Amino acid sequence: CGIVCTNMGVKAGKRIGVKGEIAAGAKSFVLNLGKDQANVVLHFNPRFDAHGDVRTIVCNSMDKGEWGAEQRESAFPFQEGTNVEMFITHDPSNLTIALPNNHQFKFPNRLGLQVIDFLNAEGDFTIKSIQLE
Numbered sequence: 001c002g003i004v005c006t007n008m009g010v011k012a013g014k015r016i017g018v019k020g021e022i023a024a025g026a027k028s029f030v031l032n033l034g035k036d037q038a039n040v041v042l043h044f045n046p047r048f049d050a051h052g053d054v055r056t057i058v059c060n061s062m063d064k065g066e067w068g069a070e071q072r073e074s075a076f077p078f079q080e081g082t083n084v085e086m087f088i089t090h091d092p093s094n095l096t097i098a099l100p101n102n103h104q105f106k107f108p109n110r111l112g113l114q115v116i117d118f119l120n121a122e123g124d125f126t127i128k129s130i131q132l133e
């Protein structure tokens with residue numbers, strides 16, 4: 001499995017920057033952000049070709065180990081085999097995810113999480129840097 005960060009202490013309004021490499025031939029990768037691995041306020045899952053989704057960002061949440069309802073985004077500003085930088089901020093109602101090419105979308109803060117302590121990455125993505133600002 002990929003990198004795991006805990007105790008990040010990112011409060012509402014602060015920004016998390018994630019830079020990393022998408023593998024050549026990538027099928028799918030995941031960034032999870034939340035309290036811990038069973039309480040995920042944002043499961044961010046760009047799918048190049050996985051679970052029947054092609055070039056689609058699937059987002060969800062997990063509350064005490066239970067998945068919520070999926071949300072699919074229209075934009076897919078990712079290329080296999082490239083470096084990418086993404087920024088996530090949160091407030092009591094929403095998370096805002098800023099992607100390459102000035103794509104941005106919101107995902108509801110279903111857990112009402114105030115502090116993001118946990119981040120992990122899975123799949124075809126190698127984190128190179130994490131900025132907490």
Ligand SMILES: C=CCO[C@@H]1O[C@H](CO)[C@@H](O[C@@H]2O[C@H](CO)[C@H](O)[C@H](OCc3cn(Cc4cccc(/C=C\CN=C(N)N)c4)nn3)[C@H]2O)[C@H](O)[C@H]1NC(C)=O
Pocket residue numbers: 025026027028029030043045051052058059060067070122123124
């Ligand atoms: C239509 C049929 C029934 O409906 C489908 O039912 C699936 C199972 O429930 C959902 O799928 C699930 O969706 C969840 C979000 O809701 C999570 O994403 C979950 O994955 C959890 C997970 C797996 N992982 C490890 C990981 C992640 C990415 C890549 C790799 C490894 C390598 C891949 N690279 C290769 N091989 N080169 C490994 N981390 N988190 C995913 O299984 C589909 O969305 C859903 N589709 C729709 C349209 O409804």
